[in-house]
Amino acid sequence: xxxxxxxxxxxxxxxxxxxxxxxxxxxxxxxxxxxxxxxxxxxxxxxxxxxxxxxxxxxxxxxxxxxxxxxxxxxxxxxxxxxxxxxxxxxxxxxxxxxxxxxxxxxxxxxxxxxxxxxxxxxxxxxxxxxxxxxxxxxxxxxxxxxxxxxxxxxxxxxxxxxxxxxxxxxxxxxxxxxxxxxxxxxxxxxxxxxxxxxxxxxxxxxxxxxxxxxxxxxxxxxxxxxxxxxxxxxxxxxxxxxxxxxxxxxxxxxxxxxxxxxxxxxxxxxxxxxxxxxxxxxxxxxxxxxxxxxxxxxxxxxxxxxxxxxxxxxxxxxxxxxxxxxxxxxxxxxxxxxxxxxxxxxxxxxxxxxxxxxxxxxxxxxxxxxxxxxxxxxxxxxxxxxxxxxxxxxxxxxxxxxxxxxxxxxxxxxxxxxxxxxxxxxxxxxxxxxxxxxxxxxxxxxxxxxxxxxxxxxxxxxxxxxxxxxxxxxxxxxxx
Amino acid sequence: xxxxxxxxxxxxxxxxxxxxxxxxxxxxxxxxxxxxxxxxxxxxxxxxxxxxxxxxxxxxxxxxxxxxxxxxxxxxxxxxxxxxxxxxxxxxxxxxxxxxxxxxxxxxxxxxxxxxxxxxxxxxxxxxxxxxxxxxxxxxxxxxxxxxxxxxxxxxxxxxxxxxxxxxxxxxxxxxxxxxxxxxxxxxxxxxxxxxxxxxxxxxxxxxxxxxxxxxxxxxxxxxxxxxxxxxxxxxxxxxxxxxxxxxxxxxxxxxxxxxxxxxxxxxxxxxxxxxxxxxxxxxxxxxxxxxxxxxxxxxxxxxxxxxxxxxxxxxxxxxxxxxxxxxxxxxxxxxxxxxxxxxxxxxxxxxxxxxxxxxxxxxxxxxxxxxxxxxxxxxxxxxxxxxxxxxxxxxxxxxxxxxxxxxxxxxxxxxxxxxxxxxxxxxxxxxxxxxxxxxxxxxxxxxxxxxxxxxxxxxxxxxxxxxxxxxxxxxxxxxx
Numbered sequence: 027x028x029x030x031x032x033x034x035x036x037x038x039x040x041x042x043x044x045x046x047x048x049x050x051x052x053x054x055x056x057x058x059x060x061x062x063x064x065x066x067x068x069x070x071x072x073x074x075x076x077x078x079x080x081x082x083x084x085x086x087x088x089x090x091x092x093x094x095x096x097x098x099x100x101x102x103x104x105x106x107x108x109x110x111x112x113x114x115x116x117x118x119x120x121x122x123x124x125x126x127x128x129x130x131x132x133x134x135x136x137x138x139x140x141x142x143x144x145x146x147x148x149x150x151x152x153x154x155x156x157x158x159x160x161x162x163x164x165x166x167x168x169x170x171x172x173x174x175x176x177x178x179x180x181x182x183x184x185x186x187x188x189x190x191x192x193x194x195x196x197x198x199x200x201x202x203x204x205x206x207x208x209x210x211x212x213x214x215x216x217x218x219x220x221x222x223x224x225x226x227x228x229x230x231x232x233x234x235x236x237x238x239x240x241x242x243x244x245x246x247x248x249x250x251x252x253x254x255x256x257x258x259x260x261x262x263x264x265x266x267x268x269x270x271x272x273x274x275x276x277x278x279x280x281x282x283x284x285x286x287x288x289x290x291x292x293x294x295x296x297x298x299x300x301x302x303x304x305x306x307x308x309x310x311x312x313x314x315x316x317x318x319x320x321x322x323x324x325x326x327x328x329x330x331x332x333x334x335x336x337x338x339x340x341x342x343x344x345x346x347x348x349x350x351x352x353x354x355x356x357x358x359x360x361x362x363x364x365x366x367x368x369x370x371x372x373x374x375x376x377x378x379x380x381x382x383x384x385x386x387x388x389x390x391x392x393x394x395x396x397x398x399x400x401x402x403x404x405x406x407x408x409x410x411x412x413x414x415x416x417x418x419x420x421x422x423x424x425x426x427x428x429x430x431x432x433x434x435x436x437x438x439x440x441x442x443x444x445x446x447x448x449x450x451x452x453x454x455x456x457x458x459x460x461x462x463x464x465x466x467x468x469x470x471x472x473x474x475x476x477x478x479x480x481x482x483x484x485x486x487x488x489x490x491x492x493x494x495x496x497x498x499x500x501x502x503x504x505x506x507x
Numbered sequence: 508x509x510x511x512x513x514x515x516x517x518x519x520x521x522x523x524x525x526x527x528x529x530x531x532x533x534x535x536x537x538x539x540x541x542x543x544x545x546x547x548x549x550x551x552x553x554x555x556x557x558x559x560x561x562x563x564x565x566x567x568x569x570x571x572x573x574x575x576x577x578x579x580x581x582x583x584x585x586x587x588x589x590x591x592x593x594x595x596x597x598x599x600x601x602x603x604x605x606x607x608x609x610x611x612x613x614x615x616x617x618x619x620x621x622x623x624x625x626x627x628x629x630x631x632x633x634x635x636x637x638x639x640x641x642x643x644x645x646x647x648x649x650x651x652x653x654x655x656x657x658x659x660x661x662x663x664x665x666x667x668x669x670x671x672x673x674x675x676x677x678x679x680x681x682x683x684x685x686x687x688x689x690x691x692x693x694x695x696x697x698x699x700x701x702x703x704x705x706x707x708x709x710x711x712x713x714x715x716x717x718x719x720x721x722x723x724x725x726x727x728x729x730x731x732x733x734x735x736x737x738x739x740x741x742x743x744x745x746x747x748x749x750x751x752x753x754x755x756x757x758x759x760x761x762x763x764x765x766x767x768x769x770x771x772x773x774x775x776x777x778x779x780x781x782x783x784x785x786x787x788x789x790x791x792x793x794x795x796x797x798x799x800x801x802x803x804x805x806x807x808x809x810x811x812x813x814x815x816x817x818x819x820x821x822x823x824x825x826x827x828x829x830x831x832x833x834x835x836x837x838x839x840x841x842x843x844x845x846x847x848x849x850x851x852x853x854x855x856x857x858x859x860x861x862x863x864x865x866x867x868x869x870x871x872x873x874x875x876x877x878x879x880x881x882x883x884x885x886x887x888x889x890x891x892x893x894x895x896x897x898x899x900x901x902x903x904x905x906x907x908x909x910x911x912x913x914x915x916x917x918x919x920x921x922x923x924x925x926x927x928x929x930x931x932x933x934x935x936x937x938x939x940x941x942x943x944x945x946x947x948x949x950x951x952x953x954x955x956x957x958x959x960x961x962x963x964x965x966x967x968x969x970x971x972x973x974x975x976x977x978x979x980x981x982x983x984x985x986x987x988x
Contacts (some may be wrong), residue, residue, distance in 0.1 A: 028593070028823075030525070031523060032524065032593050036525065036596065036597070037518055037521050037594075039600045039601060040521055042599070042601075042604075043604035044517065046604065047510035048510040055612070057613075057615065057617070061612065061844040061845045063616065063620065064616070064617060064620035064621060065624060070627075070629055072629070072631070073872045073873065074867075075875075076869075076872040082869055082870060086601070090617045090621065091617075092617070093591075093615075093617025094605055094607060094615050095607060095614050095615045097606060097614075098605070098606055105835075108606060108856075112509070112517075115513060115516075116517070116520045119521070119599075119603065120520060120523075120567070121602060122595075123523075123527065124575055124577075124592070125578060125590075125596075126576060127589045127811055132537070132538075132576065134538065134574065134576045134578075135542070135544065135574040135575075136540075136545060137575075139544065139545035139546060140549075143546060144553075146552075147553040148553070150552050150553070154626060170856070171854035172855050173854045173855045173856075177853065181697075181698060185697075196700060197674075197675060208832070209831075210832035213830050213853075216828070217699065217828075218698065219677060219699060221674060267832070267834050278778075329603050329606050331858060339684060346697065347521075347698075349693055350690075352749070352946075353749055353750070353946065353947045353956070354690075355946075361542070363543070364542045372655060372694075372853060373652035373655050373812075374652055374654045374690075374694075375651070375652045377811060387553040388557075388563055389558060389560065391557040391558070392555050407738050466834045
């Protein structure tokens, strides 16, 4: 690690990445390589002697980039976005440059304290209740992903209940969520040893736009209690992965309170929109929650990974996740005046991730971030209007944020045929490399998802993607009907 | 995300970081700030309007850097190192620049395939058995930390046993390791619901240099079986955190095989040394292991985080950790021709971490990396000799790699006094900001740890740290004796 070599190489890499962004829309969005392509291009073992930087850049260009699916492309509309930005990128650079491991306060006080400060900032932008801020018994923490966020709060809730009911009561613990809830919840249950048959993924349908019905939840809880089981965890979603369904937090939260159940709110994607006053109502009821999560790395210009989790009772987390090996003991931790984030998460080590979120909030400011969100939502509205104008297509669920769920030939009575048609349309579009969209299934129906949210996307990219969709639909209908 | 703005800002950040490295030894290694310092320096809420880049850099300099503990300082000798390098830094830059989320092969084939290739490379550098390479039923994966590595294999082993014994057998499962094993194992047990009283942290002492005795293990297993319990997981360590103890893998592995126990080897720190032929024997017996882990981010010039895990039976991992939500289904995954690393880890999303490891191996080459390790080990030997020459000190356990465990006044009969003296010496040294060391406790004795491994450390830094230690020891002995 020589400072001047770092300077020389770093500048070259900055230019390489800037050039990449200049030409990003010339790449096929979805990588078109075949499985195993890279194995054939690289040697079988590491080189004995150093290779030159020039060869490395050549290889990145010739061998790596063809295998990249370009999440930052303006033509990326799949899954949910994963935002990069100049500020977020600079934050990643500084974090990698300092390369500290901030497991305890003492290992870099700035890493812990900046995280507390910026999660308070973001919490206030979202108008979270004060209990979630660091001044009281709660606080925020950056997790890698929403999967880790739901896992750590599930473990905190599990252990809280087992402390009362005894550790052999594990088999009686029951989790509730809608069938639209992210698979991360099911995985968290697997990891935490919750019995699969006690994982209630309650059925939703179009009558509630795929939101969880409070009545259905209440019935399920009553039935479980009657069977001697212990309801302990409810996960509600604001902006489900399939269709951005919004579970009714207030009503669900009241039920959770009645039965003393831990109430977690997953707003991984849609949480970012709630920094705008006009969308904040979607998380009304968050006051009832024990924990709340949103991913700044999805739609808030903060490079992956940065999943913000707030909790009202930080001690519940700490009781589940803390360890106190001698070799990590230190004066600051023993005085209890500091936060040691190692006890709020699965891993011990942690990167200085608050830097990037801090830089995003500082360099863009709240107003610009709100405009950024509104612009995407307007682009999604625009796409929705395009779909509505073509009678071969239909928008399937009401658009709430920046995702449009739609399909071709909605009235087709042969559901298998329609599903295959939409599946073929998806593959046809993605194979062009001109746009990348993804899919889901709702009530048995194969649905196309068009998620606006890449930082570089403009109206012309939305229009171009729609043109590709129309062309491919015409081709498919022409040959198959 | 404007390419030219990225270029301009990126270049400024490269210069900032390069300048930081130029002056890194002028900072106190251990941050000297008080708890809560940053809260007082920053506003209570995020700015409404953007702030300038200049203000941001001023704040980093004036508010953030004083709160940083400088892991990259040449005077850093605490815990274990966390290496940064030019190649590793460039890899982080490119990963942040592309900002892909590589959960499934299709979301960036290069991310998955490069990871498979470089973990095969590193596996071959370590002469791991072929079963651990990707051509067979096994393979490597990059986890964030060794904590996550031991957790995922513990879960794989747990579920493998529960599939046979029934899920209510959880309370009977027993884990074995020495009392020197990293606390990550205990945390993994907490997470996975292993009952705390079934976590056998078997006693070690100086007679085996704190390595786990095969006889002690065997007795414990026999006793548990006699009591109707189910031994299922053994974690051996090569290079324990306290004192680099090396558990005897061959003998332990044979016992694990006899009883059909999952055998995990944690070489988080010392694994890097095993790329040198003369140190490879420390992992002899790894052939018997089911899984093996080392952290390239500790001592192999790859920026944090990059924890390499190899497993012989990848299906065991996948059976425990996979989910198949509709919205992630795709042709490539369904053909079973590709690896989807989401099913090998806790989170869903994952960064393109193989880039940095690939760049480190490419730009330095195996021979240079071996020299790098040897240099640190020689510096540790040099420190050991310095300690041995001062009769007030003693080297406590044999130095094996680049960690020296030592203490002041070893012959002092008043153990409480000696412990306090060493504790005070640690604080006195760390308060100078001239060096940062850490401690442990072995057999009740407070021990100082001097770990060489920061990339910039040279003999003069080791000498300077030793001078500070001697001066502070003299001052303490002068005033307290």
